[in-house]
Amino acid sequence: MTTLLEVSDLTVEFRTARGWGVAVDGVDLSLAPGRTLAVLGESGSGKSATARAIMGVLPATVGRVGRGRVLLDGQDLLRLPPQERRAVRGARVGMVFQDALSALNPVLPVGYQIGEGCRVHLGMSRRAARRRALELLDLVGIPDARRRIDDYPHQFSGGMRQRVMIATALAADPEILIADEPTTALDVTVQAQILQLLATLQADRQMSLMLITHDLGVVAGMADDILVMYAGRVVEQGPADDVFERPTHPYTRALLDSICTADRKGQPLRVISGQPPDLGNLPSGCAFRTRCTQAADVCRTLPPATAVSPVHQAACHFAGGAA
Amino acid sequence: MTGYVIRRLVGMVPVVLGTTLLIFAAVYALPGDPIKALAGPGRVLSPSVEDALRERFHLDQPLWSQYGHYLGGLVRGDLGIDLQGQEVSALVARAWPYTLQLGLTAWAIMAVVGISLGTFAGMRQGGTVDWVVLTGTTVVVGVPYFVVAYVAQILLGVNLGWFPTSGVREGWPASYLLPAAVLALFGIPELVRLTRASIIENRYADYVDTAIAKGLPHRMIVVRHILRNSLVPVVSVLGLSLGYMVSGTVLIEGIFNIPGLGYVVFNGISQQNGPVVVGVCSLLVLVYLMINLLVDIVYGLLDPRISLAGRR
Ligand SMILES: Nc1ncnc2c1ncn2[C@@H]1O[C@H](COP(=O)(O)OP(=O)(O)O)[C@@H](O)[C@H]1O
Ligand SMILES: [Mg+2]
Numbered sequence: 001m002t003t004l005l006e007v008s009d010l011t012v013e014f015r016t017a018r019g020w021g022v023a024v025d026g027v028d029l030s031l032a033p034g035r036t037l038a039v040l041g042e043s044g045s046g047k048s049a050t051a052r053a054i055m056g057v058l059p060a061t062v063g064r065v066g067r068g069r070v071l072l073d074g075q076d077l078l079r080l081p082p083q084e085r086r087a088v089r090g091a092r093v094g095m096v097f098q099d100a101l102s103a104l105n106p107v108l109p110v111g112y113q114i115g116e117g118c119r120v121h122l123g124m125s126r127r128a129a130r131r132r133a134l135e136l137l138d139l140v141g142i143p144d145a146r147r148r149i150d151d152y153p154h155q156f157s158g159g160m161r162q163r164v165m166i167a168t169a170l171a172a173d174p175e176i177l178i179a180d181e182p183t184t185a186l187d188v189t190v191q192a193q194i195l196q197l198l199a200t201l202q203a204d205r206q207m208s209l210m211l212i213t214h215d216l217g218v219v220a221g222m223a224d225d226i227l228v229m230y231a232g233r234v235v236e237q238g239p240a241d242d243v244f245e246r247p248t249h250p251y252t253r254a255l256l257d258s259i260c261t262a263d264r265k266g267q268p269l270r271v272i273s274g275q276p277p278d279l280g281n282l283p284s285g286c287a288f289r290t291r292c293t294q295a296a297d298v299c300r301t302l303p304p305a306t307a308v309s310p311v312h313q314a315a316c317h318f319a320g321g322a323a
Numbered sequence: 324m325t326g327y328v329i330r331r332l333v334g335m336v337p338v339v340l341g342t343t344l345l346i347f348a349a350v351y352a353l354p355g356d357p358i359k360a361l362a363g364p365g366r367v368l369s370p371s372v373e374d375a376l377r378e379r380f381h382l383d384q385p386l387w388s389q390y391g392h393y394l395g396g397l398v399r400g401d402l403g404i405d406l407q408g409q410e411v412s413a414l415v416a417r418a419w420p421y422t423l424q425l426g427l428t429a430w431a432i433m434a435v436v437g438i439s440l441g442t443f444a445g446m447r448q449g450g451t452v453d454w455v456v457l458t459g460t461t462v463v464v465g466v467p468y469f470v471v472a473y474v475a476q477i478l479l480g481v482n483l484g485w486f487p488t489s490g491v492r493e494g495w496p497a498s499y500l501l502p503a504a505v506l507a508l509f510g511i512p513e514l515v516r517l518t519r520a521s522i523i524e525n526r527y528a529d530y531v532d533t534a535i536a537k538g539l540p541h542r543m544i545v546v547r548h549i550l551r552n553s554l555v556p557v558v559s560v561l562g563l564s565l566g567y568m569v570s571g572t573v574l575i576e577g578i579f580n581i582p583g584l585g586y587v588v589f590n591g592i593s594q595q596n597g598p599v600v601v602g603v604c605s606l607l608v609l610v611y612l613m614i615n616l617l618v619d620i621v622y623g624l625l626d627p628r629i630s631l632a633g634r635r
Contacts, residue, residue, distance in 0.1 A: 057532045090538030097536075102529035105548055107555070107626055116547075117537045152627040168537065 004208050005031040005054070005093075005176055010068035012049040012058065012232075021280050022066065023049045025232040028305075031176060036202055036209040038223035038240070040216070040255065042276050046232040047212045048098075051178050054210075055095050056085055072176075091121040094169035096179040100161040104153040110164045111137070111149035117171030136167040141197060159190035163197065170201065177202070178210045183218075191215070195222065216255065220244065228252045231277045231287035234305070238312030248314035250292045286316070294318060328616070335612050339605075343397070346604045347390050350597045357406060357595040358382065380406065380598070393601065402602035406594075411602035414587055418603075421491060422583030425576065426569040428499045429506035433568070434561055437511045441518025441557075442550055448523050456519075460512035472505045472578045489580040502579040506571050510564045517560055521553035528552070555626045562618025566611040 012024035024046040031037050039047050052058045053065050056077070070077040072092065077085060097103035105113055114136055115129030124132060130149070137145035140163040153161055162182060169177060179198060183191035195215075199222050202209040213219060219226060219240065226244075227237040228251065236249040247253045274291035277283070283290050289299035298317045306319035313319075358376050362368050368376070377383045381392050396403050402411035444456040479501060480488035486501040487493050525531070526549050534544045573585030584603050591599035623629050 052532075055536050057535050059527065086538050086540065088538070089536055095533075095536040097529065097533060099529065103533045105530040105534070105552065106628060107552055108547070116534075116539060116543075120537070120539055120543070154628050165533075168533070171537070 002032060003030040004033045004073065005210075006069075006071040007050075007054060008069050008071070010050065010053055010070065011066035012046065012053045013064055013066045014049075015062045016280060018280060020064070020066075023232050023279055024053065026068070027229070027232075027234050029227055029234065029237065031208045031210055032225075033175070033208055034202075034206040035224040036199075036211055036222050037225045037227060038219040039210065039212045039227050039229065040214075040219060041229035043214075044276055044279070045229040047229055048180050049232075050229070051095070051180050051210065051212060055093060055178060056089060057095070087121070090117050090169075090174065091172045092174050093176040093178065094172070094174035096162075096165050096169045096177065096182045098181045099185045100158070100165035101153060101185075103165060104161065104168070106153060109150045109152055110156070110167075113153075114164070114167045114171050117168060121172035132171070133167070136170060137164070139170070139201075140164070140167045142167075157190075158186050159194060162186060162190075162194050166194075166197065166201070170205075173205075174207070176208045176210065178212075180212045181214065182211075184214060198222075216258075228255070231282055232279060233287065234315065235288065236312075236314040236316075238308065242309060242312040246308060246312070248308045248312075248319050249288075249316045250294050250318075251288045252314070328620075331616050331619070335616075338612060339608065340394075342608045343394070343601070343605045344390060346608075347393060347601055348386065350600050351386050351389070353592075353595055353597070355595055357597055376406075397605065402606070403598045405591075405598045405602075406596050411598055414599060415584065415603060415606060418582060418584045418587045420583075421581050422569060422572050422576070422585060424495050425499050425503055425506070425572050425581060425583060426565070428496065428503035429510075429571070430561075430565050430568045432503055433507035433510040433514060433564065436507065437514030438518050438550075438554075438557065440511070441515040442522055442545065442553075444515065445519040445522025445553075446526065446545060446549075448519075453519075456515060460515050463508055464512050468509060468574065469578065471508060472502075472575060475501055475505050476578065491581055498581075502575045502581060506568060506575050509571065510567060514557070514560065514564070518553060518557050521556055522549060525549050525552045555622070558622055558625055559618055562614055562621070565614050566607075569610065570607060 007027060007029045010024060010027040011022060013020040014023050015021075027046070027050055029037070029039075029050075039050070041047050049058070049063070052063070053068075054070050054077070058064060065078060068078070072088065077088060080088070104110070111130055111133040114133035115124070115126070118124045118129040118132045119126065122132075134145055134149055137149060142148055142160060142163055148156075153164065156164060162185075166179075166182070177198075182198065183194050186194060195218050198209065198211070201207065209222075211218070211222065223240040225238065226240050228235050228243075228249065230249075230251050236243060236247070236252045243252065244256065247256050277287050277290070285300040286292070286295075286303050289295040292299070296317070301317075303315045303317045303319075305313040305315050306317075307313055308319055357380075358368065358373055374383075381389045384392075393403065400412075402415065405411050405414065440456050444453040447453045476488055480486050487498050488501075491498045528549075530552075531544065531548055534548045539547075569584075572581075572583055573588060575581070576583045576585035577589055584607070588600055588603050590596070591603065
C-alpha cells in the first residue's frame with residue numbers, strides 16, 4: 001500500500017497555565033491515495049489538534065508542534081519554508097471545518113470565498129474563478145447555484161452552508177481532504193446527506209479523505225481504514241473490516257459495544273463509564289487504564305503498538321492475545 | 324431601502340428643529356447689540372435708520388418670532404441676509420469649497436493613516452511596532468491642538484519650506500496638505516485604537532483559519548478577511564469623524580488663513596453677525612446629519628448581516 005500522507009511521531013502542545021501541555025503525543029498515521037481514513041475518539045482526544053497540525057492551522061501563540069514529521073509524497077511539510085507550505089495548503093490538502101457558520105467569512109459572498117482558492121492556486125482570473133465557483137456550487141448540490149453565488153453564508157441553512165464549506169475546500173482540486181467532524185453541528189437528517197456527498201466526492205475524484213467523526217455508523221459505511229485515538233495517542237489502527245472484526249484495544253471494544261446492540265447510525269458515541277482523562281494529569285503508562293476493566297499492573301508502563309495482524313495494530317499490553 | 328431612507332429623513336426633522344433653535348438661541352443670547360456693532364465703535368446711527376434695520380432683521384420681535392422667520396426662510400432654501408446686506412448663501416457658497424477640500428483631505432489622511440497603523444499594530448499585538456504606535460497615539464492625545472499647528476507651520480512650512488505656510492494660493496493639494504495633516508492628526512489616535520482592537524478581535528476568528536487553510540497569501544488574509552471584517556465598527560466612527568473634521572476646520576482655517584466656513588463663522592461671531600453664524604451652523608448640522616445617514620447605509624453594505632429594512 002503506497003502512502004500519500006505519512007505522519008510520524010507527531011506531537012502537539014498547547015500553552016496552559018502550567019506551561020506547554022501535550023495534547024497529541026507521538027501520533028503515527030498514514031493516508032493512502034483514494035482511501036478514506038476515519039479518525040475516532042472522544043472529545044478532547046486530540047483529533048482536531050492532529051488535523052490542524054497537518055494543515056498548519058494550530059492556534060497561533062497557544063499551539064505548536066513539538067516534534068514529528070508530516071510527509072506528503074516524502075516531503076516534510078513541517079520543515080517547508082512558509083511560501084512552499086502555503087502552496088500546499090488548499091492546493092494539495094483541503095480542510096473542511098466543523099462549524100461552517102464561523103469558518104466562512106460572514107462579510108464575503110460565498111462565490112468569492114470559493115473562487116479565492118482557484119485564483120491563488122490555479123492562477124485563474126476573477127471571472128474564471130467565478131465560473132468555477134458556480135460549477136463547484138452545483139457539484140456540492142446547492143440548488144439554483146447561479147442565483148445563490150452572491151449570497152452570504154448567513155443566508156444558507158446549516159446543511160447548505162456546510163456544502164459551501166466543502167466547495168471552498170475543493171476549489172483548487174486537492175488530493176487530500178481533511179474533514180473535522182463535518183456533520184457534528186448539523187441536524188441528524190442533514191448529516192447523512194453531507195456524508196453521502198463527501199463519499200461521492202471522494203469516490204469521483206479519487207481523493208484521500210481523512211474523516212474525523214463521532215458517528216460510528218458512518219465509519220462502518222465509509223471508512224477504508226480506522227484510527228482510534230485516546231488522550232492524544234493512537235490506541236488502535238487498521239483496515240475498517242479488521243478493526244470491526246477484531247477490535248483489540250479495550251477502548252475500541254467499548255466504543256464498538258456501544259453500537260452493537262442496535263443500529264445506532266447517526267448517533268454519537270455512547271459515553272464510556274468514567275471520566276475522559278485530564279491531559280494535564282494523565283495516568284502513567286496506558287492512559288485508559290483507570291477506566292479499563294482489564295487493567296493490570298503491567299498497564300502502568302506504556303504499551304507498545306502491537307501487531308494484531310500485519311496491517312492492524314493496537315497499543316495494549318494484552319493485544320498479543322495474552323489476555 | 325427607499326423606505327428606510329425616508330423614515331430616517333423624517334426622523335431628522337425634530338433634530339434639525341432642536342439644533343437650529345439651540346444655535347439661534349445661543350446667538351440671540353450673545354452679549355452686545357448687533358446694530359451698534361454694525362455701526363462700528365464710536366459711531367451712532369440715527370434712530371430712524373436704526374429702527375429700520377431692526378425691523379428689517381426682525382430684531383424688534385421676540386425670539387420665537389425671529390426663529391419663525393428664520394425657519395420659514397430655511398424651508399424655502401433661503402439662509403437669509405446678513406447684517407451687511409449680503410446673502411448668507413452667497414457667503415457660504417464662496418467659503419464652502421475651501422472647507423470641503425480641507426475637511427475631506429484631512430479625513431482621507433486620517434482614514435488611510437489611522438487604519439493602516441491600527442492594522443499594523445493589531446497584527447503585531449505586543450510587539451515593538453504595536454508599542455511604538457500605541458505610545459505615539461498617547462503622545463498625540465496629550466499635545467494641544469494649536470501647538471502642533473504652529474510648530475508644523477514654522478518647522479515644515481517656514482524653516483524647511485516643504486509646504487506653503489498659509490493661504491490657498493497654490494490650490495489643492497499643496498496648500499491644503501499641512502493644515503489637513505494637522506487636523507487629521509487629532510482624529511488618528513481614536514481610529515488607530517479602534518482599528519487595532521477590531522483587528523485583534525478578528526485575527527483569531529475561525530474564518531481566518533479557513534483562509535490560512537486555503538493557502539491564501541498573508542497579505543490577502545489580512546486585507547480581504549481580517550481587515551474587511553474589522554472595518555465594520557470602524558466605518559461608523561470614520562463617518563462621524565467626517566463631521567468632526569469639518570467642524571475642526573474652524574480653528575485650523577484661522578491659523579493657516581484658509582477662507583472657509585470656519586473663517587466665516589469666526590468673523591460672524593466677532594462682528595455679532597447673527598444671520599451668518601446661524602446660517603452656517605445650521606448648514607453644518609444638516610451636513611452632519613446627512614453624513615450620518617450615509618454612514619449607516621455604507622455600514623449596511625459592509626456587513627450584509629445588518630438589514631436596513633429591519634431597522635427603525
Ligand atoms: N486552543 C487551545 N488551547 C489550549 N488547549 C487546547 C486548545 N485546543 C485544544 N486544546 C487541548 O488539546 C486537547 C485536544 O483537543 P482537540 O484536538 O480539539 O480534541 P478533539 O478534536 O479530539 O475533540 C484538548 O484536551 C484540549 O484541552
Ligand atoms: Mg475536535
